[in-house]
Amino acid sequence: MPSTALYRQLKDYIGKGIQTAKWAVGDRLPSEHELVAQFGVSRMTVNRALRELTAEGRIVRVVGIGSFVAEEKPQSTLLRIANIADDIRARGHAYSCEVVLTERQEAPLDVATALDVRVGEQVFHVVCVHAENGLPVQLEERYVNPRAAPDFGRQDFRKQTPSEYLVARVPFDQVEHVVDAVMPTKEQADLLKMPRAQPCLLLTRRTWNDGMTVTLVRCLHPASRYRLGSRFGVGDGPGLA
Numbered sequence: 001m002p003s004t005a006l007y008r009q010l011k012d013y014i015g016k017g018i019q020t021a022k023w024a025v026g027d028r029l030p031s032e033h034e035l036v037a038q039f040g041v042s043r044m045t046v047n048r049a050l051r052e053l054t055a056e057g058r059i060v061r062v063v064g065i066g067s068f069v070a071e072e073k074p075q076s077t078l079l080r081i082a083n084i085a086d087d088i089r090a091r092g093h094a095y096s097c098e099v100v101l102t103e104r105q106e107a108p109l110d111v112a113t114a115l116d117v118r119v120g121e122q123v124f125h126v127v128c129v130h131a132e133n134g135l136p137v138q139l140e141e142r143y144v145n146p147r148a149a150p151d152f153g154r155q156d157f158r159k160q161t162p163s164e165y166l167v168a169r170v171p172f173d174q175v176e177h178v179v180d181a182v183m184p185t186k187e188q189a190d191l192l193k194m195p196r197a198q199p200c201l202l203l204t205r206r207t208w209n210d211g212m213t214v215t216l217v218r219c220l221h222p223a224s225r226y227r228l229g230s231r232f233g234v235g236d237g238p239g240l241a
Contacts, residue, residue: 006039010049029067084137085164095131098128098129099126104146107120107143138226139188144214149166179203181201181202188200194224194225200220205217
């Protein structure tokens with residue numbers, strides 16, 4: 001193989017070792033020095049392979065200690081309204097929620113358009129950080145139409161997530177999901193305890209009940225810690241090409 005593919009050979013070697021359980025979750029991988037000696041490549045080549053594996057969420061690098069096999073990233077479905085608390089607990093992990101903000105505010109233009117209300121009309125606004133084993137995995141910013149859920153602003157979302165409350169009390173007959181790759185703002189990165197230079201997955205959801213928009217929610221996930229996906233039968237929805 002050409003020398004330009006050396007990093008790819010090394011990356012595939014480590015990836016195959018993880019896939020075949022040569023190294024299990026939490027195991028320490030050979031050091032950069034050991035890989036340089038074993039494969040006869042430059043430190044730059046080793047560093048590129050490890051850097052790409054880190055970006056893909058397959059390994060975790062701890063400065064001054066080494067590289068370790070990462071846990072598989074949790075995944076939320078796009079075909080239903082997932083309750084992140086249930087998803088985390090189903091994996092046997094600890095769920096926690098920090099309520100950053102709960103308020104009633106005048107709807108700015110983008111929110112008013114999304115909720116189909118007048119600009120300046122009062123809407124509920126809540127911001128929460130959801131964590132798995134103490135590590136933030138989702139920053140939720142939600143706007144709710146008071147006409148659809150008049151008691152929303154009086155809830156304690158430390159005991160029940162906003163999604164749990166709405167699904168249990170406000171029926172919906174339509175759901176819209178849009179996923180974008182974005183870079184976090186400084187404030188968002190601080191709340192998620194992540195470097196600002198790393199990308200995020202942004203899931204934007206709207207729900208309706210009998211023609212009335214119920215909620216607009218933006219769920220921001222660090223891409224290195226979370227993923228979004230679905231699996232369904234070919235008869236479950238429209239044909240795909």
